[in-house]
Amino acid sequence: MSDESLLRVDDLTVEFRTDQGVVRAVDGVSFDVERGETVCLVGESGSGKTVVGESITRVLREPPGEIRGGTVHFDGQDLRSLSEAQLGAVRGDRIAHVFQNPQDSLNPVYTVGWQLIEAVQLHADVSKREARARAIDFLDRVGIPDPASRVDDYPHELSGGMKQRVAIAMALAGDPDLLIADEPTTALDVTIQSRVLGLLEEIQSEFGMGILLVTHDLGVVADVADRVVVLYQGRVMERGDVYAIFDRPAHPYTRSLLDSIPGRGAPRASAATATDSASGPADSGANNSTLTDSNSAEQSAGCCFRDRCPYAVEACRRGGHPPLYHVSGSGNAATPAEAATADGDPDREHAVSCVHFAPDGDPTVVYGTAVDSDATAGGSYSRDGSEPQ
Amino acid sequence: MGLKWYTARRVAWAGVVAFVILTVTFVLLEHAPDAQLARVQFQAAASGRSAEAAAEAYARRRGLQGPLWERYLEYLGNLASGDWGWSDSRSQPVVTAILTALPYSLLYTIPAVLLSTVLGIGIGLYSAFNQYTKTDYAATFVAFFGVSIPNFWFGIVLLLVFAVRLGWVPVLFDAELARTRPLSLANARQLALPVFVLATSAIASTMRYARAEALEYVRAAFVKTARAKGASDWRIITRHVLRPTLVPLSTILVGDLLGVILSASYLVEVVFGIPGLGRLSLDAIRRQDTALVLGTTLVPVFVAVVGNLLQDLAYGWLDPRIDYGDR
Ligand code: SF4
Numbered sequence: 001m002s003d004e005s006l007l008r009v010d011d012l013t014v015e016f017r018t019d020q021g022v023v024r025a026v027d028g029v030s031f032d033v034e035r036g037e038t039v040c041l042v043g044e045s046g047s048g049k050t051v052v053g054e055s056i057t058r059v060l061r062e063p064p065g066e067i068r069g070g071t072v073h074f075d076g077q078d079l080r081s082l083s084e085a086q087l088g089a090v091r092g093d094r095i096a097h098v099f100q101n102p103q104d105s106l107n108p109v110y111t112v113g114w115q116l117i118e119a120v121q122l123h124a125d126v127s128k129r130e131a132r133a134r135a136i137d138f139l140d141r142v143g144i145p146d147p148a149s150r151v152d153d154y155p156h157e158l159s160g161g162m163k164q165r166v167a168i169a170m171a172l173a174g175d176p177d178l179l180i181a182d183e184p185t186t187a188l189d190v191t192i193q194s195r196v197l198g199l200l201e202e203i204q205s206e207f208g209m210g211i212l213l214v215t216h217d218l219g220v221v222a223d224v225a226d227r228v229v230v231l232y233q234g235r236v237m238e239r240g241d242v243y244a245i246f247d248r249p250a251h252p253y254t255r256s257l258l259d260s261i262p263g264r265g266a267p268r269a270s271a272a273t274a275t276d277s278a279s280g281p282a283d284s285g286a287n288n289s290t291l292t293d294s295n296s297a298e299q300s301a302g303c304c305f306r307d308r309c310p311y312a313v314e315a316c317r318r319g320g321h322p323p324l325y326h327v328s329g330s331g332n333a334a335t336p337a338e339a340a341t342a343d344g345d346p347d348r349e350h351a352v353s354c355v356h357f358a359p360d361g362d363p364t365v366v367y368g369t370a371v372d373s374d375a376t377a378g379g380s381y382s383r384d385g386s387e388p389q
Numbered sequence: 390m391g392l393k394w395y396t397a398r399r400v401a402w403a404g405v406v407a408f409v410i411l412t413v414t415f416v417l418l419e420h421a422p423d424a425q426l427a428r429v430q431f432q433a434a435a436s437g438r439s440a441e442a443a444a445e446a447y448a449r450r451r452g453l454q455g456p457l458w459e460r461y462l463e464y465l466g467n468l469a470s471g472d473w474g475w476s477d478s479r480s481q482p483v484v485t486a487i488l489t490a491l492p493y494s495l496l497y498t499i500p501a502v503l504l505s506t507v508l509g510i511g512i513g514l515y516s517a518f519n520q521y522t523k524t525d526y527a528a529t530f531v532a533f534f535g536v537s538i539p540n541f542w543f544g545i546v547l548l549l550v551f552a553v554r555l556g557w558v559p560v561l562f563d564a565e566l567a568r569t570r571p572l573s574l575a576n577a578r579q580l581a582l583p584v585f586v587l588a589t590s591a592i593a594s595t596m597r598y599a600r601a602e603a604l605e606y607v608r609a610a611f612v613k614t615a616r617a618k619g620a621s622d623w624r625i626i627t628r629h630v631l632r633p634t635l636v637p638l639s640t641i642l643v644g645d646l647l648g649v650i651l652s653a654s655y656l657v658e659v660v661f662g663i664p665g666l667g668r669l670s671l672d673a674i675r676r677q678d679t680a681l682v683l684g685t686t687l688v689p690v691f692v693a694v695v696g697n698l699l700q701d702l703a704y705g706w707l708d709p710r711i712d713y714g715d716r
Contacts, residue, residue, distance in 0.1 A: 059616045061608070063521075085621070092619035099617075104610035109632045109708050118628075122619045154709045170618065 005032040005073070006210045007056065007178055012070035014051050014234075017063055025051045027234040027321075028070070033178065038204065038211040040221045040242075042257070043231035050100075052231070053180045053214045057091045058084075075177065093123040096171035100183035102163035106155040112139070112166050113151035119173035138169040142199060161192035165199065172203060179204075182214040197223055218261050222246060230254050233304045235321055240350030250327045250352040252309045252366055303355065311366050315355045324351040325358055392705070399701060403694035407687070414686050415461055418679050425677055464683070473687075474680030478673065483684035486669060491688075493564065494654060494665030496571060497583040502646055504584065505591035510638065512592070513599025514626050517607050528596065535593030541656040544586045548660070551582060558582055562662040583661045587653055591645050598641045602634045636708045643696035647689060 014026040026048040033039045041049040054060040056072050056079065072079040074095065079087065091097075099105045107115060116135035120126065126134070132151070139147035142165040155163055164184060171179055181200065185193040201224060204211055215221060221228055225242040230251065238251035249255045302317040303309070309316065316322075327350040356365045426447055433443030467474065473483040516525045552560040558578050566576055606612060607630065615629045654667035666688060673681035704711050 054613075057617065059613055088619045088621055090619070091617055097614070097617035099610055099614060101610055105614045107611040107615070107629055107633070108710055109636075111709075118615075118620070119618045156710050167614065170614070174619070 006035045006037075006075060007033040007212065008071075008073040009052070009056065010071045010073070012052060012055060012072065013068045014048070014055050014060070014065060015068050016051075016065050025065070025234050026055065029229075029231065029234070029236055030070075031229045031236070031239060033210040033212050035177065035210050036204065036208045037226045038201075038213060038224050039227045039229060040225040041212065041214045041229050041231060042216065042218065042221055044216055046233070047231040048234035049214045049216075049231050050182055051234075053097075053182050053212060056180060056212075057095050057097070058087055059091065059097060089123075092119060092171075092176070093174040094176055095178045095180065096174060096176035098164070098167050098171050098179065098181040098184045101187050102160050102167055103187065105167050106163055108155055111152050111154055112158070116151070116166070116170055116173060119170045123174045134173070135169075138172055139166070141172070141203075142166070142169040143195075144169070161188050161196065164188060164192075164196055168196070168199065168203070172207070175207065176209055178210045178212065180212045180214070183216070184213070185220060186215070186217065193220070194223070200224065218257060230257070235304060236324065236353060237305065238350075238352040238354075239324070240327070244327070244350040248327070248350075250350070250357060250363065250366065251305075251354050252311050253305050254352075255366070256308075303353075311354075311356060313355070313365075322353045322355050322358065324353050325361075326350070327352050327357055327363070392702075396698070396702070399698050400694075403698065407690045407694060410686065410690050411465075411683065412461070414683055415464070415679075416457070418677075418682060419457055421677065423677050468687075473684045476673070476678050476681040476684075478676040478678040478681065483680050486681060487666070487684055487688065490664060490666045490669040492568070492571075493663050494658070494667065496576075497580050497587065497657070497663065497665075498654065500580070501584045501587035501591065505588045505595055505645070506642060508588070509592040509595025510599045510631070510634075513596040513601075514603045514630060514634070516596070516600045517603035517630075518622065518626060520604065520607075528600075532593040532596045535589040535591075536597075538589070540586055540590055540653050541660050543589070544582065544657060544660040547582050547586060562664075564664050583657050583663065587657055590653065591648070594645060595638070595641065598638055599634060602637050603630050606630045606633055632707055636704055639700045639703045639707070643693070643700045646696055647693055 009032065010030045012026055012029045013024065016023045016025050029048070029052055031039065031041075041052055043049045051060060051065065055065075055067055056074075058067070058079075060067070067080065070080075074090070079090065082090065106112070113132060113135050116138060117128065117131040120131040120134050121128075124131075136147045136151050139150060144150050144162060144165055150158075150162075155166070158166065164187075168184070179200075184200070185196050188196060197220060200211060200213075203209075211224075213220070213224060221242065227240065228242050228245040229239040230237045230245070230253065232253050238245065238249070238254045245254060246258065249258050302319065302321070303312070304321050306312045306316045354366070355361050357363050426444060429443050429447045430440040434440045464474070471484070473487075475481075476483050476486050479486050512528050512531075516528045519525050548560060551557045558581055562579055563575075566573070566579070570576055612625055612629055615625050620629070654665060655671055656667075657663070658665045658667040659671065666685060670682065670685035672678075673685060
């Protein structure tokens with residue numbers, strides 16, 4: 001079943017060497033992305049979401065970063081076993097990236113056209129004239145007015161939103177199957193944000209590619225996601241269908257994230273204590289993460305969210321971090337996610353890493369009363385966000 | 390318009406700088422003790438004549454009468470008309486003396502500067518991309534070696550080893566050979582050591598700066614973008630990092646060039662016996678040949694001025710964000 005996935009990340013572990021020691025930025029993260037689907041990696045800065053995105057094609061700087069374990073399969077191909085040269089052929093061609101800050105992501109000393117032509121010619125054996133024609137075409141497709149003259153502009157002559165469009169055009173140049181977009185709209189102002197998101201959706205329906213969107217912004221997630229993976233300190237806290245995550249968030253961390261969205265209904269009283277969560281757009285990767293010893297994999301005791309969790313109980317301090325448990329629709333018959341293969345791929349199920357959702361746990365501790373889930377659905381975040389242009 | 394106006398202003402400014410340097414040199418030379426005058430006076434006194442009268446006659450012969458500013462203005466006037474004066478010590482026009490010496494200097498400075506620029510930038514970029522690896526440390530060691538070791542001492546040691554001991558290169562520089570057959574292998578052999586000595590010191594500083602500048606860009610988001618596009622490391626270095634790195638580096642290159650011409654060339658020419666500009670200037674200072682000293686001073690000033698101008702123009706070519714309109 002996993003063979004069908006466009007991208008399948010399994011048990012990915014990434015560490016950073018810093019002056020203070022080895023930091024485990026990503027710890028056993030698994031998820032997958034299908035064709036035509038948008039998966040959002042959500043987390044605050046330091047959650048490791050950027051590192052995950054950059055580890056897939058290893059654009060991550062190594063050193064200081066180092067992928068310590070796990071597998072990355074793309075279209076059946078094991079990316080981790082590829083050489084740097086082989087990866088170079090995948091990057092930009094089959095897997096494209098769009099990065100956070102459009103101000104810096106274009107080379108300031110070359111024209112937009114030069115950089116687009118480079119992207120085209122790196123993967124297609126075409127003449128300069130042909131590449132230039134394609135470059136202009138791509139600029140046109142991402143909605144840059146007067147592309148034939150804009151192609152000779154330098155990046156500093158464009159606005160931030162325009163630059164991000166150029167970056168997207170560059171990502172499209174190789175006709176990728178997977179687009180990894182890391183906070184593509186964070187540095188842009190709100191109106192431009194929704195346009196760029198709309199553009200991504202348009203392109204997705206046109207090209208049928210999978211999108212892995214890395215973001216801290218749940219508003220963006222609500223707009224575009226099909227499925228959501230919530231990261232905290234390099235671990236998956238919860239994952240599932242976007243409706244499940246927004247309507248029935250199970251993990252205390254996810255719930256606190258949702259509560260911190262401005263204008264989102266009445267705050268759930270029980271989780272109101274942890275509203276300082278979704279802060280800081282920049283995800284520098286190594287900050288704030290747990291310091292671990294490189295050779296002892298599982299030494300920090302208990303759930304990594306326990307210090308901020310309003311529902312922490314004695315069980316949360318024992319053993320390792322809780323595994324992902326399946327969240328059942330009714331909210332009580334919980335089973336380990338790995339066992340719930342009956343209704344399909346376990347990775348596509350709504351699953352949460354919290355002791356209260358263990359087979360012997362009681363989800364109502366987090367949900368409040370069983371009825372509360374209906375109330376939650378009533379106050380859920382609007383998903384019909386502003387449509388582009 | 391912006392560029393022309395900018396260039397014009399730069400040239401005018403260069404003129405002012407040249408004037409100030411000339412003036413300072415002129416005044417300093419005026420107040421330096423004149424060994425020749427002392428000798429004339431001594432001889433006069435020894436043979437019973439008036440030392441005073443001898444000094445006056447000497448001054449008249451050398452055109453040293455009248456107030457300083459008058460002589461200075463006259464000198465400037467001649468300079469502008471291409472007459473740089475008469476070298477007493479060499480009994481030839483200053484312009485001729487300089488033009489004779491210049492080719493010898495160029496013979497070793499041009500290869501040294503080219504070599505140090507290309508290698509310095511190359512090694513610097515390589516180091517930046519392989520930061521904290523063994524090769525990076527090795528390059529850093531070589532750089533510090535090159536910076537720390539005194540040129541004249543290094544030159545002497547190399548001469549002793551390669552010329553005296555091993556006999557691979559000649560000990561004495563053959564000016565005749567350099568003049569008649571500048572492109573011959575024999576000439577290349579006698580130039581090898583001076584070029585090497587000069588290049589080691591210049592490579593070092595270029596390399597350190599190139600490394601520091603490139604390090605900024607190695608981490609830049611646009612380099613990540615280039616990698617994500619599928620560009621190879623070689624392409625990233627030569628296309629994406631080199632050009633922005635060259636912008637600040639061009640300043641250092643002009644400085645390096647001046648360093649080579651102003652100081653290193655004196656020592657290297659003395660050690661290796663090359664009759665170039667450095668030796669010419671040194672001899673002129675020793676023998677109080679005012680006109681020649683001033684003439685040789687003008688050469689590095691000219692290089693500095695032209696170099697700075699070229700560097701400014703290079704900025705604009707390398708980095709489109711630089712706008713001459715408001716500078
Ligand atoms: S395991 Fe415990 S500490 Fe962790 S999220 Fe669940 S309740 Fe909170």
